[in-house]
Amino acid sequence: MNAIEVKNVSKQFKNFRLNNISFTVESGTIAGFIGQNGAGKSTTIKVILNLLKKIEGDILLFGKDHIAHEVELKAQIGVVFDELHVPENFTTKELDVLYGNVYPTWDRPYFNDLLEQLDVQKYDKIKTMSKGTKMKLALSLALAHRPKLLLLDEPTAGLDPIVRDEVLGMLQNFMEQEDHAILFSSHNTTDLEKIADTITFIHEGEILFSENKDDLLYGYGIWKGSLEEAKVIPNHSIVGKRDYLFGVEYLVMREFVNPVIELQKPTIDDLMLFFVKGRQR
Numbered sequence: 001m002n003a004i005e006v007k008n009v010s011k012q013f014k015n016f017r018l019n020n021i022s023f024t025v026e027s028g029t030i031a032g033f034i035g036q037n038g039a040g041k042s043t044t045i046k047v048i049l050n051l052l053k054k055i056e057g058d059i060l061l062f063g064k065d066h067i068a069h070e071v072e073l074k075a076q077i078g079v080v081f082d083e084l085h086v087p088e089n090f091t092t093k094e095l096d097v098l099y100g101n102v103y104p105t106w107d108r109p110y111f112n113d114l115l116e117q118l119d120v121q122k123y124d125k126i127k128t129m130s131k132g133t134k135m136k137l138a139l140s141l142a143l144a145h146r147p148k149l150l151l152l153d154e155p156t157a158g159l160d161p162i163v164r165d166e167v168l169g170m171l172q173n174f175m176e177q178e179d180h181a182i183l184f185s186s187h188n189t190t191d192l193e194k195i196a197d198t199i200t201f202i203h204e205g206e207i208l209f210s211e212n213k214d215d216l217l218y219g220y221g222i223w224k225g226s227l228e229e230a231k232v233i234p235n236h237s238i239v240g241k242r243d244y245l246f247g248v249e250y251l252v253m254r255e256f257v258n259p260v261i262e263l264q265k266p267t268i269d270d271l272m273l274f275f276v277k278g279r280q281r
């Protein structure tokens, strides 16, 4: 079952177009959503949530149209943006009451367990909390109505490695139920290398690839050498190219390169750089 199906969706701003994008997120998977600043990640997430109106295309969540079934679907979604959008004067305890009134499925004991696990104090006002504590609270708020799908817009931005690890742990716990899914936008590709099953890459409003992470990391390789040595690399295998002082560096599709030739495994950052700056096709 697909938790998210985005089909040929466009959105037009004055100076930016989300252009005919398509991708899917299967239930049971974590989808990493990457792209440069301004590439369209937040816009995509807002369009999925119908906070911004698309101009064309279809979006299905758990097989249902995201607008026709909006109320029912939103009850199954937890959302975290990079800022916590709640009244700064509230305490966690007051938010607990507020959310309990909004969500029929609000699980108060679970919310309190999450806060305890993450060391978030119940009676502190939001405005006195550090960024990391606010993010842990935001995730707890997103999880405590027991959603099946999490849409997270840079949930680990600006967090120290310890808090980041706690947040990633929470996400992995959430995935223990097999019908759960996460779409997770991040600039921190190390986080995505750790926990994502698929990587969707958006560039200037268009999806450049949306694939299984291991297929990407093992399907591509990096070759580096002099221009003379580069003759052993078939042209049709080359996806991206970068010049460096003593020669050339290629991102290649492994299947088209003689297996005796040694290739390095790329990182997600390498893939982004080659796809954006050194694209050959």
Ligand SMILES: Nc1ncnc2c1ncn2[C@@H]1O[C@H](COP(=O)(O)OP(=O)(O)OP(=O)(O)O)[C@@H](O)[C@H]1O
Residues within 6 Å of the ligand: 013, 014, 015, 016, 035, 036, 037, 038, 039, 040, 041, 042, 043, 044
């Ligand atoms: N409400 C809006 N009105 C007009 N333009 C907008 C609006 N919201 C976003 N944009 C523009 O759309 C483009 C995509 O922005 P978006 O926030 O989706 O990028 P992003 O990939 O999430 O970037 P970042 O990684 O910096 O958060 C940017 O050029 C932005 O200026």
